[in-house]
Amino acid sequence: xxxxxxxNGWLAELELGFAHQHGKTLLAHRRHxxxxxxxxxxxxxxxxxxxxxxxxxxxxxxxxxxxxxINAEQNIHALITTPAAGKFYRSNGELAVQTVSIKVEEGAxxxxxxxxxxxxxxxxxxxTVNVELAAGARFIGWEILSLGRPACGESFDVGLADMSWxxxxxxxxxxxxxxxxxxxxxxxxxxxxGLSACGTLxxxxxxxxxxxxxxxxxxxxxxxGVTLIDDLLVCRAIDSRSDRLRGFFEQVWxxxxxxxxxxxxxxPRIWAT
Numbered sequence: 068x069x070x071x072x073x074x075n076g077w078l079a080e081l082e083l084g085f086a087h088q089h090g091k092t093l094l095a096h097r098r099h100x101x102x103x104x105x106x107x108x109x110x111x112x113x114x115x116x117x118x119x120x121x122x123x124x125x126x127x128x129x130x131x132x133x134x135x136x137i138n139a140e141q142n143i144h145a146l147i148t149t150p151a152a153g154k155f156y157r158s159n160g161e162l163a164v165q166t167v168s169i170k171v172e173e174g175a176x177x178x179x180x181x182x183x184x185x186x187x188x189x190x191x192x193x194x195t196v197n198v199e200l201a202a203g204a205r206f207i208g209w210e211i212l213s214l215g216r217p218a219c220g221e222s223f224d225v226g227l228a229d230m231s232w233x234x235x236x237x238x239x240x241x242x243x244x245x246x247x248x249x250x251x252x253x254x255x256x257x258x259x260x261g262l263s264a265c266g267t268l269x270x271x272x273x274x275x276x277x278x279x280x281x282x283x284x285x286x287x288x289x290x291x292g293v294t295l296i297d298d299l300l301v302c303r304a305i306d307s308r309s310d311r312l313r314g315f316f317e318q319v320w321x322x323x324x325x326x327x328x329x330x331x332x333x334x335p336r337i338w339a340t
């Protein structure tokens with residue numbers, strides 16, 4: 068199946084701008100086009116702004132294009148998540164495209180923690196996350212993928228997920244990666260080994276103490292790994308179950324959050340529903 072440039076489907080765009088006013092982080096700017104919006108902000112931590120991104124159609128099909136742009140002004144702290152798993156459905160040949168751009172100014176902290184993304188067998192998608200960090204900016208982000216639907220006996224024998232992460236600090240590339248996940252990569256020993264769930268977590272800044280704490284959390288567990296690139300912590304995992312993988316990442320997040328964004332863990336309430 069050949070993936071073509073999308074010509075039909077939804078075009079959805081969302082711009083969010085966060086500013087520090089009146090002693091807390093405010094969602095000072097929002098603009099949306101098409102089926103992509105946000106709920107009102109929540110403040111379970113007092114001055115930290117928790118925002119849930121909504122995609123009313125509930126899933127993305129071939130031809131859909133979703134663009135999300137997040138701008139964080141100085142000294143803000145925003146945690147951004149989703150109320151449910153994202154879904155990329157089987158494609159009729161067109162490509163679904165999702166682009167996330169996150170810009171974090173000096174002294175600001177952004178946590179990009181969407182719930183897992185389910186990629187149905189036969190989906191054709193391209194996803195890009197671009198993060199630009201100023202000097203002194205703080206960031207935690209993750210991407211959790213579930214390929215196929217193993218509970219329904221569906222693997223990932225057909226389809227393509229082209230996933231890209233680009234992290235820049237002060238204009239210099241800190242981490243650039245592109246994953247080409249197809250049936251071969253899904254089944255291969257050098258790939259996912261037939262396991263349906265994979266994910267990556269990033270935390271910046273991080274230090275040797277955070278690295279050691281995550282290493283201790285991992286212990287002798289298989290399919291888990293962590294490294295430190297300059298002051299960027301990168302944790303990876305593969306698993307046969309996405310819920311178990313997400314639970315692991317939530318533990319890692321709780322470990323690194325105090326150092327990376329100077330806050331103890333405060334899980335969004337939506338994660339428990």
